[in-house]
Amino acid sequence: MKQGFKILAIESSCDETSCAVVEDGRNCLSNIVSSQIDIHTRFGGVVPEVASRNHITAISNVVNLALKQANCSLNDIDAIAVTYGAGLIGSLLVGVSYAKGLSYATKKPLIAVNHIYGHIASNYLTYADLEPPFICLLVSGGHTAIIKVDDYNHHQIIGNTLDDAVGESFDKVARVLGLGYPGGPKIDACALNGKANIKFTKPNETMGYNFSFSGKKTAVINYIHKLEQAGKEIPINDICASFEVLATDDLIDKTLLACKNFKIDKIVVAGGVSANRRLREVLTEKAKQQNIKCYVPELKYCTDNAAMIGSAAYYAYKAGIGIADLTLAPNPSLSL
Numbered sequence: 001m002k003q004g005f006k007i008l009a010i011e012s013s014c015d016e017t018s019c020a021v022v023e024d025g026r027n028c029l030s031n032i033v034s035s036q037i038d039i040h041t042r043f044g045g046v047v048p049e050v051a052s053r054n055h056i057t058a059i060s061n062v063v064n065l066a067l068k069q070a071n072c073s074l075n076d077i078d079a080i081a082v083t084y085g086a087g088l089i090g091s092l093l094v095g096v097s098y099a100k101g102l103s104y105a106t107k108k109p110l111i112a113v114n115h116i117y118g119h120i121a122s123n124y125l126t127y128a129d130l131e132p133p134f135i136c137l138l139v140s141g142g143h144t145a146i147i148k149v150d151d152y153n154h155h156q157i158i159g160n161t162l163d164d165a166v167g168e169s170f171d172k173v174a175r176v177l178g179l180g181y182p183g184g185p186k187i188d189a190c191a192l193n194g195k196a197n198i199k200f201t202k203p204n205e206t207m208g209y210n211f212s213f214s215g216k217k218t219a220v221i222n223y224i225h226k227l228e229q230a231g232k233e234i235p236i237n238d239i240c241a242s243f244e245v246l247a248t249d250d251l252i253d254k255t256l257l258a259c260k261n262f263k264i265d266k267i268v269v270a271g272g273v274s275a276n277r278r279l280r281e282v283l284t285e286k287a288k289q290q291n292i293k294c295y296v297p298e299l300k301y302c303t304d305n306a307a308m309i310g311s312a313a314y315y316a317y318k319a320g321i322g323i324a325d326l327t328l329a330p331n332p333s334l335s336l
């Protein structure tokens with residue numbers, strides 16, 4: 001592939017409309033993210049129909065801005081990439097249709113990207129020297145998994161959540177505490193001012209590398225309800241700090257165990273929950289004690305963005321994978 005290969009990438013799988021121009025899979029020339037958080041906050045979560053309508057309104061401006069900021073025109077672009085799953089069907093459809101239109105009009109190749117491969121690739125944008133193999137801890141609103149990444153395009157899931165995703169449990173606990181949506185950043189901020197001094201009735205842990213968050217979430221919610229019923233004050237900050245410990249300790253321990261058992265000395269954290277301060281700090285520190293290097297993405301690449309899709313697309317295209325045509329359809333339940 002030529003040096004300076006530029007991919008224009010589009011991401012619209014949930015409530016962020018994003019477009020980026022990424023050069024050679026590593027160099028982010030622009031990454032525009034138009035967030036709908038303010039719109040969905042009043043509903044307490046993402047409303048799919050509202051999300052698709054807002055993607056339609058935003059996408060042209062977002063693409064034009066990404067080209068402008070990268071100092072490019074469409075003529076300078078070598079390929080178009082788009083997230084085609086997993087995600088909300090209506091939201092995905094907007095990005096996929098727009099990317100197909102661009103590809104058809106410009107006669108540039110179209111690359112279909114799995115959103116989760118994008119999250120993993122977000123670290124390639126942050127760390128120029130990072131290469132597989134590594135153990136990836138994937139923690140987002142829809143996924144929680146330990147993935148053995150053998151090569152850019154070869155992954156093996158070695159642990160998964162048996163019920164809720166970790167981000168989902170942050171969002172639900174935040175909702176019960178009345179902190180609003182998205183809950184993760186709100187819990188993170190409150191935890192900073194709290195003490196992890198509450199021991200929740202801990203559910204039985206699952207075996208192996210698998211996770212369970214449903215029981216943990218319920219334990220915290222029951223604790224809050226009991227205080228409410230007794231008319232007692234809710235120590236929001238301490239609950240947040242204690243919940244963070246409950247939610248992240250298992251992630252940290254099992255990721256380190258996977259490194260030990262597979263003899264891999266690199267951990268890569270990916271997905272929205274990788275923005276969590278405690279997870280970043282404690283995992284990095286514990287990994288260091290075991291001579292394992294821990295990579296966490298820059299905060300701007302933690303949550304959904306198109307630059308990560310451009311990076312994943314580059315490595316797929318280089319290997320002849322993911323090349324799509326106008327029959328490309330969104331797949332809301334695309335697996336890894």
Ligand code: KG4
Nearest residue numbers: 140141142167184185272273275276303304
């Ligand atoms: O990866 P992402 O942007 O979207 C999905 O692909 O799911 O992840 C969104 C999730 C939400 O559940 C949000 O609450 C969580 O990431 N999140 C956080 C933090 N920032 C975002 N969770 C904990 N701490 C944070 N600082």
Ligand code: ZN
Nearest residue numbers: 140272303304
């Ligand atoms: Zn995501």
